[in-house]
Amino acid sequence: MVKALQVIPPLILMLMATTLEVCGDAIVRMAIYNHVGLIRLALFLIGATLLLGYGTFLNLAPLQFGRVVGIYIATLFVIWQVVNFIAFRSLPTLPILVGGAFVIAGGAIITFWKPA
Numbered sequence: 339m340v341k342a343l344q345v346i347p348p349l350i351l352m353l354m355a356t357t358l359e360v361c362g363d364a365i366v367r368m369a370i371y372n373h374v375g376l377i378r379l380a381l382f383l384i385g386a387t388l389l390l391g392y393g394t395f396l397n398l399a400p401l402q403f404g405r406v407v408g409i410y411i412a413t414l415f416v417i418w419q420v421v422n423f424i425a426f427r428s429l430p431t432l433p434i435l436v437g438g439a440f441v442i443a444g445g446a447i448i449t450f451w452k453p454a
Contacts, residue, residue, distance in 0.1 A: 340398065348399040352409050355395035356417040362388030364425045408448025415441045 343351075362385045369381035399406055415438045419430050430438065 343395075343398050344400055346398075348401050348406075349409065349413075351395050351399040352406075352413045353417070355392045355399075356410065356413045357421075358388045358395060359392035359414065360417045360421040362386070362392060364421050368425070405449055408445040408450075410445075412442045412445025412449075415445075 346354075365381050365388065366385035369378045369385060373381055396406065396410060401409075419434070419438070422428050422430070
């Protein structure tokens with residue numbers, strides 16, 4: 339099964355990983371602040387499962403671990419803002435957008451710059 343998943347393009351694996359991570363984090367946050375009892379426990383288990391999926395997909399990408407971080411951080415920022423809006427109805431502020439532009443630029447440099 340691992341071999342079959344490794345043919346997926348690295349960018350798709352990163353998008354899958356970051357989506358799982360951010361959704362897992364959002365669900366854990368909802369469990370902590372919005373629920374009690376069995377619903378809280380169920381949300382913790384769902385969040386933990388998504389976070390395990392994140393770690394799996396991140397490490398399936400056939401890239402050097404040090405280079406994965408660039409594309410991962412850039413996609414994480416974008417996905418985080420999308421999920422933040424969907425789950426919590428919160429738009430990014432101007433400082434978040436400006437800082438995010440630097441995050442995306444830095445991620446692109448780390449991932450795609452080939453030193454001579």
